[in-house]
Amino acid sequence: MGDIFVLAEHRQGELREVTLEMLGKGRELAKQMGGSLKAVLLGHGVDAFAGELADQAHEVLVVDDERLENFNSELYQKVLVSLLADRKPTLALIGHTACGMDLAPSLAAELNLPLATDCIGFEFEDGRLLAIREVYGGKLQANVSFGESEQYMATVRQAAFPIQELEPLGGQIVAVDSPLTEEAKRKKFIEYVEAAVGDVDITQSDIVVAVGRGIKEQENLEIVEKLAEAVGGVLAGSRPVIDAGWLPPDRQVGQSGKTVKPKLYIAVGISGASQHMSGMKASDTIVAINKDPGAPIFNVATYGIVDDLFKVVPVLTEQLSGG
């Protein structure tokens, strides 16, 4: 009773960050509920991941089966139905990723469990789960309260929770027999197709300088490009800049673009719509330049400069270039 399960997501030999984000939040919830936190790891030859997860959970339940080498929602569902029905965790968290979206609704339907998707917050109130979700394209937040149930399920938005440096839990690694007896019937893994990455991968840079509609015209991009050069960063943009064709689509930051977590994010002429901020708010340091003091970007900025970008950016560039 009170146990929290977190489904570990991994792809091509890497544990995905959403797993660690969920484990951080899961630890808090398990404490609140007086239960234990369990990472659930499905795969084949995944000992290294199990070791990594053991620091972040009280227990790591590992189902090793060669049929689980690559994600397949049909097989994952079979294994998880068996694990969740046997062990009855109060809450099972799954990443709101392409894999999680494929898996969670069908799993919840088979187990007849309440499910909230794309959640950005959770708490328990009198043993009942409350989840926070964004509605109307992120303009409002809805607190969702569940009907009474012994078990709940939720998918968790990526980067909704930080990866925390927490005291290692030294969890026990427990091998669980695979309940699979046959290959998947309806779905088959064929191959990974890497998304095309342009000349620059903005998710890999320590410094991102992003430009928004405040730049007004494509010709003006040059001043922000110079700033990016001066700080050794890459140039990215908000959606209007991409939609206008001023920067390629792989430079878009936000909900329908890329999620970045650089050491430094400089937002130039960006208002800070929730769809933009969901892709950059986990950056270590955020500097916002905007002439409107009420712009929402200042709510997440570490440093804010309220002024005309056409005045500020050239001066900043000059100073940073040692001019």
Ligand SMILES: Cc1cc2nc3c(=O)[nH]c(=O)nc-3n(C[C@H](O)[C@H](O)[C@H](O)COP(=O)(O)OP(=O)(O)OC[C@H]3O[C@@H](n4cnc5c(N)ncnc54)[C@H](O)[C@@H]3O)c2cc1C
């Ligand atoms: C389903 C959905 C998905 C979306 N996905 C994304 C996404 O992935 N990424 C994304 O970015 N958006 C996304 N959006 C769009 C989002 O809602 C906003 O419309 C967008 O982020 C606004 O971009 P912006 O801040 O550049 O422009 P605006 O909101 O127009 O802001 C421009 C800012 O520039 C400032 N400014 C103007 N002139 C100057 C000046 N001279 N000096 C200083 N500041 C100045 C203004 O004060 C203003 O704050 C999405 C929307 C939807 C509905």
